[in-house]
Amino acid sequence: MIRLHVPDALAAGAPVSPSPEQSRYLIAVMRLAIGSEVLLFNGRDGEWRATVVEANKRGCRLTVGAMTRPMVQGPDLDLVVALVKRGRLETIVEKAVELGARRIRLVQTRRTNADRANIGRLHAIATEAAEQTGRLDVPEVVAPEKLDRLLDGWPADRRLMFCDEAGGVPPALAALTGADGGPWAVLIGPEGGFDPQEGERLRALPFVTSVSLGPRILRADTAAIAALTIWQAAMGDWLTGS
Amino acid sequence: MIRLHVPDALAAGAPVSPSPEQSRYLIAVMRLAIGSEVLLFNGRDGEWRATVVEANKRGCRLTVGAMTRPMVQGPDLDLVVALVKRGRLETIVEKAVELGARRIRLVQTRRTNADRANIGRLHAIATEAAEQTGRLDVPEVVAPEKLDRLLDGWPADRRLMFCDEAGGVPPALAALTGADGGPWAVLIGPEGGFDPQEGERLRALPFVTSVSLGPRILRADTAAIAALTIWQAAMGDWLTGS
Structure with missing residues (x-):
C-alpha cells in the first residue's frame, strides 16, 4: 500500500489534505479513486490508514481511519x-x-x-x-x-x-x-x-x-x-x- | 598512482601495450609522459609497477618494473x-x-x-x-x-x-x-x-x-x-x- 509522509496531526477521523505533488501522485499517477486507502505517517503519531474522500482537479482529501503501527523511533x-x-x-x-x-x-x-x-x-x-x-x-x-x-x-x-x-x-x-x-x-x-x-x-x-x-x-x-x-x-x- | 587491469602476463622487463581506451586515458586525460609510472594487475601475477616508454598518437607502451604486491585472492x-x-x-x-x-x-x-x-x-x-x-x-x-x-x-x-x-x-x-x-x-x-x-x-x-x-x-x-x-x-x- 502507498505510504505518504504528511505534516498533519494523525488521529482517527482527522482530515488530511495532501500537498499538490502528493495529490497528483495519488490521483494522476497511481489512479486512486474515492474509497482507496493509503498509509500516512508524520514522525510523531505512528502510522495510520486513511481513505480518499474527495478527488478532483484541485487535489484530494483524505480521512484518517485506524492506527496501523504505534510510534517508535529507531536507535539514536x-x-x-x-x-x-x-x-x-x-x-x-x-x-x-x-x-x-x-x-x-x-x-x-x-x-x-x-x-x-x-x-x-x-x-x-x-x-x-x-x-x-x-x-x-x-x-x-x-x-x-x-x-x-x-x-x-x-x-x-x-x-x-x-x-x-x-x-x-x-x-x-x-x-x-x-x-x-x-x-x-x-x-x-x-x-x-x-x-x-x-x-x-x-x-x-x-x-x-x-x-x-x-x-x-x-x-x-x-x-x-x-x-x-x-x-x-x-x-x-x-x-x-x- | 593510476592502476590498470591488463590481459598481458606481468614479469620484470615485460612489454605491455595498453588498449586504445587505456592509452587515451593515460596520455590524453591523465597527461602521463615518458618515464611516468603506473600500477598493473591481471588477476594472475599480482601487482607490478610499470613505466611509460613510448607515447604517441597511436597509443602508448609500458615496460614492467618491480612487483609491488604478490597475488592473493579474497574469500570465495x-x-x-x-x-x-x-x-x-x-x-x-x-x-x-x-x-x-x-x-x-x-x-x-x-x-x-x-x-x-x-x-x-x-x-x-x-x-x-x-x-x-x-x-x-x-x-x-x-x-x-x-x-x-x-x-x-x-x-x-x-x-x-x-x-x-x-x-x-x-x-x-x-x-x-x-x-x-x-x-x-x-x-x-x-x-x-x-x-x-x-x-x-x-x-x-x-x-x-x-x-x-x-x-x-x-x-x-x-x-x-x-x-x-x-x-x-x-x-x-x-x-x-x-
Missing part, C-alpha cells in the same frame, strides 16, 4: 558525511534512511571541494526513501558545517565511529561488539580521505572510536552504507531477527 | 543477484567489486521483468571498480540464468545466504557468526522480493542459510551491499584490522 544514530559529489551524496542520503540513521549531517573537510548542498532536494530524497522503507519518521538533513567546528561543539555523550583509512585500527565489527549503547554517529570522509591533521585530531578525541572497513579502498557511498550496516548489526535495531 | 564469495533496473544493477556491480565478491551471477526470478543485461558494460564497470578499489583481480560477471535452473545445478559445498524478507529468521550477523568457512554466496532478490514458491524452495534447500537484514524494507542495491558487508565482517577478509 547520526550519519556525518563529507560533501561528496552530488550523485553519490544522494545515494548516501537514500541509503542512510533505509539503514535507520536518525539525522544526516553534512560536513566540509579540508579535502572537500563543495561548500553547499541542495538541502531541499536531499530532504525530498529522504522523504521518499522513508515512505518506501517503512519508517515512521524522516531523518533531518542538516546543512553543511565545517568539520573542525562540528568537533568543537560535539556533545560528550555521543560516540563517533571514525572510518580511518590510515591503518593500525581494529575491524569495525570487533570495535563495536560490546561497545556502550547510547547516542552514536558514523563519520564518513570525502573521496581521497581526511587530511593527516584531521585524522590526528579525530584519533585523539575521547569520544572517537577508530575502525577499519576492510582491506580495500571504498568509495564514500560504499563506506557509508557498510559502516551504518555494521553499526545496526552489532548494536542497533538489526540485533533482533524478523 | 559469490553474489547472486536478480536483474533489477539498470542503474541499481550497475551500482550493485561496482559495490560488489569493492566489497570483495569473487563472481557476480545474474538471475531471473519470477518477479524479474528483464531477461538480459549488458554484460560488456557491467564488465567494464567491474574493471574500473577493481582498478579503483585496489583489487588484484576483476570479478567475473556471469550472464543471466533462471533461478530455478541455478539452484538445480548448485554445488553442494557452497553455502547460500538467502536474505529472506518473509520473517521468522535470525539476524544475518548472528546466523553467520561461527558458520562454516569455505565457499559462500549471497542471494539478493528483485525489488518486490521473491515469489512465495521461490521462498519456500529456498528455505528447504540444505545449502541455504536464511537471514534477516533488519526491520526496514531495503532496496535491492542496499540489501546487496549490506549483506556482502556483514559476510565480510563476520567471516571474510574484514576480520583482520588494518
Whole structure:
C-alpha cells in the first residue's frame, strides 16, 4: 500500500489534505479513486490508514481511519558525511534512511571541494526513501558545517565511529561488539580521505572510536552504507531477527 | 598512482601495450609522459609497477618494473543477484567489486521483468571498480540464468545466504557468526522480493542459510551491499584490522 509522509496531526477521523505533488501522485499517477486507502505517517503519531474522500482537479482529501503501527523511533544514530559529489551524496542520503540513521549531517573537510548542498532536494530524497522503507519518521538533513567546528561543539555523550583509512585500527565489527549503547554517529570522509591533521585530531578525541572497513579502498557511498550496516548489526535495531 | 587491469602476463622487463581506451586515458586525460609510472594487475601475477616508454598518437607502451604486491585472492564469495533496473544493477556491480565478491551471477526470478543485461558494460564497470578499489583481480560477471535452473545445478559445498524478507529468521550477523568457512554466496532478490514458491524452495534447500537484514524494507542495491558487508565482517577478509 502507498505510504505518504504528511505534516498533519494523525488521529482517527482527522482530515488530511495532501500537498499538490502528493495529490497528483495519488490521483494522476497511481489512479486512486474515492474509497482507496493509503498509509500516512508524520514522525510523531505512528502510522495510520486513511481513505480518499474527495478527488478532483484541485487535489484530494483524505480521512484518517485506524492506527496501523504505534510510534517508535529507531536507535539514536547520526550519519556525518563529507560533501561528496552530488550523485553519490544522494545515494548516501537514500541509503542512510533505509539503514535507520536518525539525522544526516553534512560536513566540509579540508579535502572537500563543495561548500553547499541542495538541502531541499536531499530532504525530498529522504522523504521518499522513508515512505518506501517503512519508517515512521524522516531523518533531518542538516546543512553543511565545517568539520573542525562540528568537533568543537560535539556533545560528550555521543560516540563517533571514525572510518580511518590510515591503518593500525581494529575491524569495525570487533570495535563495536560490546561497545556502550547510547547516542552514536558514523563519520564518513570525502573521496581521497581526511587530511593527516584531521585524522590526528579525530584519533585523539575521547569520544572517537577508530575502525577499519576492510582491506580495500571504498568509495564514500560504499563506506557509508557498510559502516551504518555494521553499526545496526552489532548494536542497533538489526540485533533482533524478523 | 593510476592502476590498470591488463590481459598481458606481468614479469620484470615485460612489454605491455595498453588498449586504445587505456592509452587515451593515460596520455590524453591523465597527461602521463615518458618515464611516468603506473600500477598493473591481471588477476594472475599480482601487482607490478610499470613505466611509460613510448607515447604517441597511436597509443602508448609500458615496460614492467618491480612487483609491488604478490597475488592473493579474497574469500570465495559469490553474489547472486536478480536483474533489477539498470542503474541499481550497475551500482550493485561496482559495490560488489569493492566489497570483495569473487563472481557476480545474474538471475531471473519470477518477479524479474528483464531477461538480459549488458554484460560488456557491467564488465567494464567491474574493471574500473577493481582498478579503483585496489583489487588484484576483476570479478567475473556471469550472464543471466533462471533461478530455478541455478539452484538445480548448485554445488553442494557452497553455502547460500538467502536474505529472506518473509520473517521468522535470525539476524544475518548472528546466523553467520561461527558458520562454516569455505565457499559462500549471497542471494539478493528483485525489488518486490521473491515469489512465495521461490521462498519456500529456498528455505528447504540444505545449502541455504536464511537471514534477516533488519526491520526496514531495503532496496535491492542496499540489501546487496549490506549483506556482502556483514559476510565480510563476520567471516571474510574484514576480520583482520588494518
